Amino acid sequence: MAGVEIRELECFLALSEELHFGRAAERLYVSQGRVSQLLAALERRIGARLVERTSRRVRLTPLGERFVADLRPPYDALLASVERAGAEARGVGGVVRVGFVGTLNERLISRIDRFEKRYRDCEVEIVELPLADPFGAVRRGEVDAAIVLTPVAEPDMVIGSTFSIEPQTLVVSADHPFADRASVTAEELAQCRLIGTAEPAPRYWREAQAPTGTPEGRPIPRGPIVGTLQEGLTAAAANRGALLTCAPSAHYHRRGDTAIVPVTGLPDSALALIWHQDSETTRTRAFNATISTP
Incomplete structure (x- = not known):
């Protein structure tokens, strides 16, 4: 047949x-x-x-x-x-507003472009969200969906596609002791001050982005608390602490006064598309289905 x-x-x-x-x-x-x-x-x-x-x-x-x-x-x-x-x-027409935390790399931009080509009556508006409040804009209805760092354990949020699974890196000042290292281990993070994320981001999420302890339980000193990615990068450049972030974001925002050091022994970073359970639309479902395909 x-x-x-x-x-x-x-x-x-x-x-x-x-x-x-x-x-x-x-x-x-x-x-x-x-x-x-x-x-x-x-x-x-x-x-x-x-x-x-x-x-x-x-x-x-x-x-x-x-x-x-x-x-x-x-x-x-x-x-x-x-x-x-x-x-x-x-039914996929009008505007879909999509928030993002961190960086939209070329692969994500190409997926958004694919969506707009597939649904020519629908336009995507990109809205940057503060690092310290990844879920607030979704709850307030300011965006239809958001691309955020995992984990997501919000009971009122629907978790759609997960993508951009990348290794973790450490952004440090060019004068930092780790600056010339080929890599550092998760246990060695106990030797530096990690830049943390401010509230209202939930505690579990802040802990995932800037852990307060190593996998073996050694405490990691806390550095400055920041509300945006740019604040974190600036604090790292000023040698106020080290910023843990995914490799694509670190390289996208590379600057001459910082160094990027791979970190081994930590779970990979990942992004997920989320939306509020009471605000699901045809546009949201179509957008999720489109960007889930590499």
């Missing part, structure tokens, strides 16, 4: 209902000869007759009856899927 044509299946199903070549042809907007051709092609694929045709009547063979019974449910489901997709596409 490899390479079966959907038109052959449509023809057979129409004929199974009409039991008349002329009416099936009218229903499909083709000639009777075309109906015969499509039926013959399908029967060759299967290797047996599906329809018996005499001068007086048309009827299904026993195999044809079984084939109809097997074919109808998945065919109807396929049509329903197409209809739902079409309805959803028609």
Whole structure:
């Protein structure tokens, strides 16, 4: 059955209902000869007759009856899927406001561009969110969805696609003792002051972005508390502390007075698209589905 044509299946199903070549042809907007051709092609694929045709009547063979019974449910489901997709596409219009924390790298920008090309009646507005408040704009309805750093353990938020899984790095001043290191371990973070994130970001989220202890339980000194990524980078450049961030953000914001040092022994950083459970829209679902594809 490899390479079966959907038109052959449509023809057979129409004929199974009409039991008349002329009416099936009218229903499909083709000639009777075309109906015969499509039926013959399908029967060759299967290797047996599906329809018996005499001068007086048309009827299904026993195999044809079984084939109809097997074919109808998945065919109807396929049509329903197409209809739902079409309805959803028609409903994706207007503006979808998407917040982001940190940096939108080229890969994410390309996915947003793909969404706008797919849904030409819908425009994406990008809104930068403060590092210290990754969830507030979503709750207040200022954005439809947000791309935020994980983890997300907010009971009122829906977690969509997770992407940009990247290793962690440490941004330090060019004068920092770690500046010339090829890498540092998670345990060595106990030797530096980590720049932390201010409230209202929840405690578990702040702990994930700037842990207060190493995996083995050694305390990590706390450096300055900042509200934005730029504040954190500036504090690191001024040698007030070290900023833990994902590799793409660190390299995107590289500056001459800082160094970027890979960190081993920590979970990778990841981004997730989130939206409020009471504010899900067709646009949000379509945007999530589009950016989930690399």
